[in-house]
Amino acid sequence: xxxxxxxxxxxxxxxxxxxxxxxxxxxxxxxxxxxxxxxxxxxxxxxxxxxxxxxxxxxxxxxxxxxxxxxxxxxxxxxxxxxxxxxxxxxxx
DNA sequence: ACCTTCGCCCGTCAGCGGAT
DNA sequence: ATCCGCTGACGGGCGAAGGT
Numbered sequence: 403x404x405x406x407x408x409x410x411x412x413x414x415x416x417x418x419x420x421x422x423x424x425x426x427x428x429x430x431x432x433x434x435x436x437x438x439x440x441x442x443x444x445x446x447x448x449x450x451x452x453x454x455x456x457x458x459x460x461x462x463x464x465x466x467x468x469x470x471x472x473x474x475x476x477x478x479x480x481x482x483x484x485x486x487x488x489x490x491x492x493x494x495x
Numbered sequence: 496a497c498c499t500t501c502g503c504c505c506g507t508c509a510g511c512g513g514a515t
Numbered sequence: 516a517t518c519c520g521c522t523g524a525c526g527g528g529c530g531a532a533g534g535t
């Protein structure tokens with residue numbers, strides 16, 4: 403998958419590393435505990451969802467600013483086209 | 496003061512695709 | 516085949532704004 407690529411997706415070094423020390427300090431019996439497994443999975447997914455939403459917002463910001471740029475370019479081109487047309491009318495008219 | 500509606504955020508689940 | 520991360524979808528909570 404990996405959507406939102408291109409269009410500057412900043413990485414999130416700054417985000418807090420909460421809750422999870424990645425299975426480092428866990429005994430085998432702890433790792434096998436389904437309840438603990440679920441807790442860990444939920445916590446990881448919670449963080450993943452937060453990051454995903456942050457990236458999506460950033461992506462939308464990028465798109466919006468790109469729209470603004472393109473709209474300005476479009477206006478400028480329309481303006482230029484008009485002036486060329488005017489020039490042409492003067493010559494032929 | 497009390498609803499009601501709207502927009503936003505969050506946590507969770509489900510499903511997909513890549514990595515092993 | 517299994518694990519894991521990412522992301523769309525869903526439902527719930529909360530505050531703001533507007534109507535009664």
